[in-house]
Amino acid sequence: MDPRVEQFMAKIKVKNPAEPEFHQAVMEVSESLIPFIEENPRYKFAKILERIAEPERIIIFRVPWMNDKGEVEVNRGFRIEMNSAIGPYKGGLRFHPTVNLGILKFLAFEQVFKNSLTTLPMGGGKGGSDFDPKGKSDNEVMRFCQSFMTELCKHIGPNTDVPAGDIGVGGREIGYMFGQYKRIRNEFTGVLTGKGIEWGGSLIRPEATGYGNVYFAEEMLKTRGESLKGKTAVVSGSGNVAQFTVQKLNQLGAKVLTLSDSAGFVYDPAGIDDEKLAYVMELKNIRRGRISEYAENFGVEYFEGQRPWNIKCDAAFPSATENEVQKEDALALIKNGCKLVSEGANMPSSPGAIEVYLRERILYGPGKAANAGGVAVSGLEMTQNSMRLPWSREEVDTRLHTIMQNIHQTCVKYGTENGGYVNYIKGANIGGFVKVADAMMAQGIV
Ligand code: NDP
Secondary structure, eight states, X not given: OOHHHHHHHHHHHHHSTTOHHHHHHHHHHHHHHHHHHHHSHHHHXXXXXXXXXXXXXXXXXXXXXXXXXXXXXXXXXXXXXXXXXXSSEEEEEEEOTTOOHHHHHHHHHHHHHHHHHTTSSOOEEEEEESOOOTTOOHHHHHHXXXXXXXXXXXXXXXXXXXXXXXXXXXXXXXXXXXXXHHHHHOOOOOOSSSOOGGGTOOTTHHHHHHHHHHHHHHHHHHTTTOOSTTXXXXXXXXXXXXXXXXXXXXXXXXXXXXXXXXXXXXXXXTOOOHHHHHHHHIIIIISOOOTHHHHHHHTOEEEETOOGGGSOOSEEEOOSOTTOBOHHHHHHHHHXXXXXXXXXXXXXXXXXXXXHHHHHTOEEEOHHHHTTHXXXXXXXXXXXXXXXXXXXXXXXXXXXHHHHHHHHHHHHHHHBOTTSOBOHHHHHHHHHHHHHHHXXXXXXXX
């Protein structure tokens, strides 16, 4: 490891103990940025990297609520307001039992670079709770969301901090939180994105992360004179991001072989076509069932407790959670002929897996670039809310497509190495950094 990175990381680890995901995210970024900062010493003297790795503010709060049995439950709520140099804090809320401070700090840190890459005026933030919506009734989810927002509403606002969804937070949860915010603050504003279409939401927002990831993959393939048509793909997860990744892959003529959830994956060699995808959407979004039911329903194989990276494919779209692709998984993908990995999830590949992708020179789109379509359309939702004017599906989709093409261009600009290989991770880190760093420099030591 570069000794300058090692030195920087030693300080980060002392200051942020027991937060391995945060360390991982900062290390990956500093490996690209420290050499760049050495070449651009103005950032070094202003200690921009040190400042960018320190959240502007962290809010931690108690979330008490009552379950259907009349018992009191207590969860912990968080909001990390990471960086507001280029716009209001913006980033999702995650409800999952694994949520802790370090995970949210890693997500907020990534979000700063991602939001900058979209070119829209959004700072970075992230939040959530260790609440598990799985197995809870609608009423329990509503009571939890109302309690969560009763505290969070003191800290957010359309010009301050605009949360959205993430794992465990979809349209239902955003609705309950928006209702409570409106009730307490007595104002109808664009304080959350991912809203329902009847009450201030944007068309294409549910689709945006998955569609955007596939647009990004298509751009990467174009650099090698190829396209997704006729390619086989493995997708992990079966939530929001995974579902719309499958939909767009089908539209572009690829064949999707797998979907997963935290219990295992299904392998459908005939392909998960639109009809089967409709079944998955009903299963996951309405019945809130398990992906194993897909295997029973369509008579295909289910692999309990496993991830889909051993299945032969041309392209992989990790779309479930962090560190879901380890080094041995990356080696299996490459061995089976996979030429592209494009990340719908945030930091799904471990450092060992990334090392393999870069060594093998495959097309590798890191999450902060490839999955930026979600927050990009959230930014477009904020614009429409400010104008009080909704755009058509086509208009939003066209803008999303253009944004993803521009992010790809930025990665190529900053990430092309001697010999022509595009290191998208380096491109995304430097491309995302420059705008935030320049804004921080202009705003003084704050
Ligand atoms: P959802 O809650 O809709 O779906 C999450 C999916 O991932 C589910 O299938 C879930 O399975 C699976 N999953 C969650 N945790 C784990 C785990 N620890 N191990 C294995 N599988 C797991 O979330 P999203 O689709 O919104 O988010 C997926 C990823 O995409 C996350 O990394 C998120 O940060 C990222 N992302 C999301 C954006 C968005 O717009 N929603 C934007 C950018 C990135 P199960 O149901 O069994 O828990």
